Amino acid sequence: LVFSVEHPAAGYRKIFDSVEELNEAIPAEVIGTIPSWLGGSVLRMGPGLFEVGGEPLNHLFDGQALIHKFDLKDGGVTYHRRFLRSDAYVRAMTENRVVITEFGTAAFPDPCKNVFSRFFTYFKGIEVTDNCSVNIYTIGEDFYAVTESNYITKVDPDSLETLKKVDLCKYLSVNGVTAHPHTDTDGTVYNIGNCFGKNMSLAYNIVKIPPAQKDKSEPLEKSKVLVQLPSSERLKPSYIHSFGMTDNYFVFVEQPVKINLFKFLSAWAFTGATYMDCFESNYSMGTWFHLATKDPPDYLNSHRFRTSAFNIFHHINTYEDQGFIVVDLCTWKGHEFVYNYLYLANLRQEWEEVKKAAVNAPQPEVRRYVLPLDVHRVEQGKNLVSLSYTTATAVLHPDGTVWLEPEVLFSGPRLAFEFPQINYSQRSGKKYSFAYGLGLNHFIPDRIVKLNVQSKETLTWQEDECYPSEPMFVAKPGATEEEEEDEGVLLSVVVKPGAQRPAFLLILDAVDLKEIARAEVDAIVPVTLHGMYRHP
Ligand SMILES: CCC[C@@H](CCO)COc1cccc([C@H](O)CCN)c1
Numbered sequence: 001l002v003f004s005v006e007h008p009a010a011g012y013r014k015i016f017d018s019v020e021e022l023n024e025a026i027p028a029e030v031i032g033t034i035p036s037w038l039g040g041s042v043l044r045m046g047p048g049l050f051e052v053g054g055e056p057l058n059h060l061f062d063g064q065a066l067i068h069k070f071d072l073k074d075g076g077v078t079y080h081r082r083f084l085r086s087d088a089y090v091r092a093m094t095e096n097r098v099v100i101t102e103f104g105t106a107a108f109p110d111p112c113k114n115v116f117s118r119f120f121t122y123f124k125g126i127e128v129t130d131n132c133s134v135n136i137y138t139i140g141e142d143f144y145a146v147t148e149s150n151y152i153t154k155v156d157p158d159s160l161e162t163l164k165k166v167d168l169c170k171y172l173s174v175n176g177v178t179a180h181p182h183t184d185t186d187g188t189v190y191n192i193g194n195c196f197g198k199n200m201s202l203a204y205n206i207v208k209i210p211p212a213q214k215d216k217s218e219p220l221e222k223s224k225v226l227v228q229l230p231s232s233e234r235l236k237p238s239y240i241h242s243f244g245m246t247d248n249y250f251v252f253v254e255q256p257v258k259i260n261l262f263k264f265l266s267a268w269a270f271t272g273a274t275y276m277d278c279f280e281s282n283y284s285m286g287t288w289f290h291l292a293t294k295d296p297p298d299y300l301n302s303h304r305f306r307t308s309a310f311n312i313f314h315h316i317n318t319y320e321d322q323g324f325i326v327v328d329l330c331t332w333k334g335h336e337f338v339y340n341y342l343y344l345a346n347l348r349q350e351w352e353e354v355k356k357a358a359v360n361a362p363q364p365e366v367r368r369y370v371l372p373l374d375v376h377r378v379e380q381g382k383n384l385v386s387l388s389y390t391t392a393t394a395v396l397h398p399d400g401t402v403w404l405e406p407e408v409l410f411s412g413p414r415l416a417f418e419f420p421q422i423n424y425s426q427r428s429g430k431k432y433s434f435a436y437g438l439g440l441n442h443f444i445p446d447r448i449v450k451l452n453v454q455s456k457e458t459l460t461w462q463e464d465e466c467y468p469s470e471p472m473f474v475a476k477p478g479a480t481e482e483e484e485e486d487e488g489v490l491l492s493v494v495v496k497p498g499a500q501r502p503a504f505l506l507i508l509d510a511v512d513l514k515e516i517a518r519a520e521v522d523a524i525v526p527v528t529l530h531g532m533y534r535h536p
């Protein structure tokens with residue numbers, strides 16, 4: 001039984017309002033007791049400026065990147081935030097207008113230029129955005145704020161200063177990489193990105209960036225493309241947001257939301273084009289699962305897995321078990337691009353309108369798919385999945401494809417379990433029990449959910465007029481046994497617009513989702529997308 005709360009006061013609108021950065025960290029009021037072992041920093045990225053020079057930025061992913069940091073030390077908490085000094089931000093501030101085209105907002109040519117130079121601006125192609133507002137993660141010992149383009153931005157994790165804009169095209173043949181890399185215990189970073197530049201080799205490249213080097217050299221210098229996966233439709237690669245990785249395999253779920261390269265690679269000749277204008281749905285392919293081995297890196301082109309159409313942004317976890325690969329996903333059923341529902345005008349509506357707008361959107365569902373590794377010499381028409389604990393099926397068809405049906409792990413009407421997190425350091429790529437998610441209620445974040453992926457039991461944290469962020473799991477030191485998987489805390493940045501201190505860092509016990517403490521700040525914190533916990 002899943003119930004949802006109502007938001008008639010529409011307090012959620014405050015998380016989509018511009019804020020100012022801080023000149024130095026401000027103290028938080030701690031209520032409750034911060035666990036003594038919890039010392040370190042919460043680093044999160046999100047949009048923080050939603051209009052420039054009176055022009056609105058239209059989409060959730062257009063706001064100018066703001067880096068947030070909560071420092072936890074000796075039971076006390078401070079909060080700091082600075083705007084990323086991306087080219088997009090600096091030039092917007094300098095020219096007091098949107099200079100760089102963002103995901104859903106087109107920049108217009110410099111009004112001071114003459115008609116000819118403006119005309120040729122279109123044929124130079126747009127300048128790809130470096131508005132790294134989506135996530136922050138480490139490569140070697142360096143911290144990078146990222147979006148999904150080829151630009152990543154090195155930042156100082158203490159002062160939140162912007163250090164250096166890095167173009168991945170210098171090191172890798174990719175047009176961009178996801179904001180959701182996988183990191184091995186040794187610090188090796190794996191990621192996946194579209195490659196549609198050179199010799200039109202239209203495909204998806206899985207890349208590997210080695211860990212910090214003993215000689216302190218730049219790990220990116222030693223990065224390489226591990227394996228290339230073919231695109232189901234040569235000139236229209238799918239949008240990729242994340243991927244799965246087990247001890248020995250990569251899993252790429254190719255969704256029917258496609259990038260129209262004719263539009264994306266054209267010189268954006270038509271005025272006012274944005275990235276959002278380059279997407280289109282494929283109504284015939286359904287959804288494809290691709291498998292590749294990790295070492296040696298090899299694409300398994302005979303493993304042709306197919307299922308019905310859905311949007312996929314976040315993989316929850318992926319693991320191998322008795323000759324099968326278990327793939328847990330946050331899906332949105334249907335072909336239509338879910339990002340169409342994430343325009344700020346949409347998200348800022350009155351509650352009744354928000355609910356109406358979400359009625360026709362793809363419906364969210366947490367699903368488990370199981371891929372049989374042995375697809376040769378097997379009987380057609382028979383369910384190949386023999387794992388005792390799941391009802392997911394895989395059936396070999398005469399054309400050699402394997403049709404997948406999922407087991408539903410969580411489903412609620414317009415109630416998404418999204419922005420999934422696990423005990424990553426101990427359970428990523430391995431059989432696991434718990435996933436933690438941000439509950440979206442008609443796309444509005446209004447609760448934190450713990451899902452037992454084996455029993456399907458859920459626990460929920462919710463408070464009236466509170467709008468939380470993605471929950472981040474931090475393991476309790478020393479809890480390494482399998483049955484201690486959820487020994488630790490969940491951290492979430494919660495906005496409570498009506499309160500005297502309108503935002504707080506919430507610290508929950510990850511076992512029972514009971515509140516341990518909260519650190520309240522006298523500032524509104526705009527929506528954050530993803531982040532990381534930096535151990536001291
Ligand atoms: C046509 C889409 C291009 C792809 C990159 C190509 O590999 C996505 O490009 C952007 C551009 C701007 C902001 C973003 C955001 O990261 C989205 C939401 N996370 C993505």
Ligand SMILES: [Fe+2]
Nearest residue numbers: 241313314530
């Ligand atoms: Fe994401």
